[in-house]
Amino acid sequence: xxxxxTGIGWRPEIADGVAELPGVDWVxxxxxxxxxxxxPPALQALRERGTTVVPHGVSLGLGGAERPDxxxxxxxxxxxxxxxxxxVTEHIAFVRAGGPLTASPLMEAGHLLPxxxxxxxxxxxxxxxxxxxxxxxxxxxxxNIAALVAWPxxxxxxxxxxAELVERTGVRLLIDVANLHTNHVNRNEDPATALDELxxxxxxxxxxxxxxxxxxxxxxxxxxxxxxxxxxxxxxxCARTTPPGVLLERDENFPxxxxxxxxLNMIRTVMKEAPAVPVRRxxxxxxxxxxEGSPATGPATATGPAPTTGPATTTPARQRLAVAQxxxxxxxxxxxxxxxxxxxxxxxxxxxxxxDKRASVVAKVAPxxxxxxxxxxxxxxxxxxxxxxxxGGYRQDAMDFAVHLLAxxxxxxxxxxxxxxxxxxxxxxxxxxxxxANRLVRAARLALGRG
Numbered sequence: 001x002x003x004x005x006t007g008i009g010w011r012p013e014i015a016d017g018v019a020e021l022p023g024v025d026w027v028x029x030x031x032x033x034x035x036x037x038x039x040p041p042a043l044q045a046l047r048e049r050g051t052t053v054v055p056h057g058v059s060l061g062l063g064g065a066e067r068p069d070x071x072x073x074x075x076x077x078x079x080x081x082x083x084x085x086x087x088v089t090e091h092i093a094f095v096r097a098g099g100p101l102t103a104s105p106l107m108e109a110g111h112l113l114p115x116x117x118x119x120x121x122x123x124x125x126x127x128x129x130x131x132x133x134x135x136x137x138x139x140x141x142x143x144n145i146a147a148l149v150a151w152p153x154x155x156x157x158x159x160x161x162x163a164e165l166v167e168r169t170g171v172r173l174l175i176d177v178a179n180l181h182t183n184h185v186n187r188n189e190d191p192a193t194a195l196d197e198l199x200x201x202x203x204x205x206x207x208x209x210x211x212x213x214x215x216x217x218x219x220x221x222x223x224x225x226x227x228x229x230x231x232x233x234x235x236x237x238c239a240r241t242t243p244p245g246v247l248l249e250r251d252e253n254f255p256x257x258x259x260x261x262x263x264l265n266m267i268r269t270v271m272k273e274a275p276a277v278p279v280r281r282x283x284x285x286x287x288x289x290x291x292e293g294s295p296a297t298g299p300a301t302a303t304g305p306a307p308t309t310g311p312a313t314t315t316p317a318r319q320r321l322a323v324a325q326x327x328x329x330x331x332x333x334x335x336x337x338x339x340x341x342x343x344x345x346x347x348x349x350x351x352x353x354x355x356d357k358r359a360s361v362v363a364k365v366a367p368x369x370x371x372x373x374x375x376x377x378x379x380x381x382x383x384x385x386x387x388x389x390x391x392g393g394y395r396q397d398a399m400d401f402a403v404h405l406l407a408x409x410x411x412x413x414x415x416x417x418x419x420x421x422x423x424x425x426x427x428x429x430x431x432x433x434x435x436x437a438n439r440l441v442r443a444a445r446l447a448l449g450r451g
Contacts, residue, residue, distance in 0.1 A: 001172070002086045004052060004205055004245025006268060008260065009222075011250070015042035017257035021264065026052035028089075028247055031075075032059055036082035047083070054205075055079045057090040062128045062142065063115035064094035065101055065322035073135040080138050087139045087204060089174045090132070092125065092165075097329040101314060101322035107329050107389035110358050110397075116151035116324065117161040120317040122168075129169045141172035141204035146182035146211075146220035148350040149328075152341025158189060159197025166202045173198070175243075176207035177233040178220055184233075185218035186346075191233045195240055205245030208234055208267055215349045223252035226263050231270050238274030246271060252360075333389040355385040358397060366398035372419045373411060380405065399427060 005025030010018055018027060019042060027046060034055070039047075047053055057076050060068050080088045093112035098104040115121045133140050142165070144158060156164070162173060175198070180191040208231070210224035226248070237243065246267055250260065330336040332351045338344045359381040363370050370377040384404050390397045402424045411417050 001201075001204060001244040004054075004086075004247075006264060007052075007054075007205075007245060007247040008264065009056075009247060009249045009251070010043060010046070010053070011254070012040060012042075014250070014254050014257070014260070015040065017254075017260060018042075019046065020257055021261055023264070023268070024051070026054065026245065026247075028054045028056045028249075029083075031055035031057040031079045031088070034079055034082075036078050039082070052086065053083045054085050055083055055088050057088065058112070059095060060090050060132065061093065061095040062090055062132060063092050063121065063125050064096060064128075065124060065318050065325055066096075066099065068128050068131050068135075070135070073132060077136050080136065085138055087141055087172065088136055089141045089143060089204070091143045091145050092162075093145045094325050094329075097322070097325040099322075101319060102326045104326055104330075105389075106391060107326070107333060108391060108393065109329055109333065109354065110361070110390050110394065111354050112145045113325075113329070113332075114145060114147040114149065114151065116321075117154040117156040117158065118151075119155060120320050122156070122161060122164060123315070123317045124321050125165060126168045129165070129171050133169070133171065139172055139204075141174040143174040143176055143207065144179050146176070146179040146186075146218075148186055148217055148219075148353065149342060149346050150187045157194065157197060158183065159194040162194075163197055163199050166199045171202075172204040173202045174205055174207065175203055175237065176209070177237060178207065178209040178211060178226070178230045178249075181227075181230045181233050182211060182218045182220045184229075185213070192236050195233075195236055200237070200241040203241065203243050205247060206234065206237065206243045207247055207249055209249040215352070217346065217349050219353065221252070222249050225255075225259075226266065231266060234267065234270050235274055238271050242271075242274075329389070333385070335387040355382050358385050358390060358394070361394045362398045362401065365394045368423050369398060369401070369420075372416050372423065374416075376411060380410070399424065 006023060007026040007028060008018055008021065008024055010027035010029045018024060027043075029043065043053065055076065057072075060072055060076070062068060076088055076090075079085075091112050092115060094109070094115055095112060096106060096108045099106040115125065129140065129142065144162065165171060166173065177191070180189075180194055183189045184191050208226055209220060209222045210226045210230070211218055211220045211222075212224045213219070234246070248260070248263055248267060254260075324339070327336075327339040328342070331338045331342075331347055332354055338347050359378050362381065363377065369381075373380060381401060384401050388400070388404070391400070402420055405411065405420060406417070406424065409417075411420065
């Protein structure tokens, strides 16, 4: 594994501070936020200083029932090449459901959702990972995610699930210790047990982040300071192996640069104080450390069922997973009944969290909307989102929200309605957004004349 050292998540809001932080060996960037031909000057300056930059994808949905979208894979590969990255990373999660496999409308979660730890889900994930590995110019590492909900009737622990994934695909692991802590609080899963079962020699690097307890659950917010329990999980991991890299994540509520420096120093202290012990291998670990050309750094020889190739082929495992994921996502974002076996109270917490995130991100990508609507923005958006899944990303979500308001002859203030009408017109172009047959769009067209 390539040694990365201590890093931090690069975000435009803290670009100047990151450049000033001492001892930052590398940074990680959200891949979807980059344009390869027009890198932000501050990020380009880091690259010219020799700082390693790793693209971190959030939209592939490798744990989803559909095979990875070739266009998304090509975009991720392009960013890896533009950055000269030693590897790329993504998540073991699904982010959309529905569509052709279920003969239902496609729904976007706008967030990372957990896959069931079942044989069906593992078979699908392994094939999706192999497809991604073949399409990417550098090694892939996949991240464990935080979960507010637990799937019923799971067949494996998280550690065993990850170990078999590595064994069958040779993929590297990005272990998020904050997510292990989150799953300890929310799902009563022991981080030490998960670490004991992991093939720790497959770890590419580690994430550390903060969170907060709310609604009886731990939320991995990336907007709060790193807590002691998370650092304790990092210490547990460092007692088993020396990770090639550790990175501090922060996405919102950015503190002063000196506060970030203190958190980085706490991480360094934990790593420095970890006892020097031989690598412990769990029951699913490989028997030899990864070397150049081994499964952890290159294409693997599958040890599980042979992958089914061809975009027209739908395996029974994919079909079953598609139905299960569509039912869960529909309950979370469209108000349909909770699937059998799920904790309905916890689903409500997850549903609220998804809507809150949608409202916050839409406010960022379309700041004119809260400017026009004022204090009515958030309650209006949450009411809109309760039964209307996101269908085409956050920018389209902003447009669909505006259409919804105009179709209902809102906002009530005529001046605000005229501003919203003009905002929508400026972004919709000569044709309405979305599908021409969309009933809300037609209604919005009529509403424009009344504005």
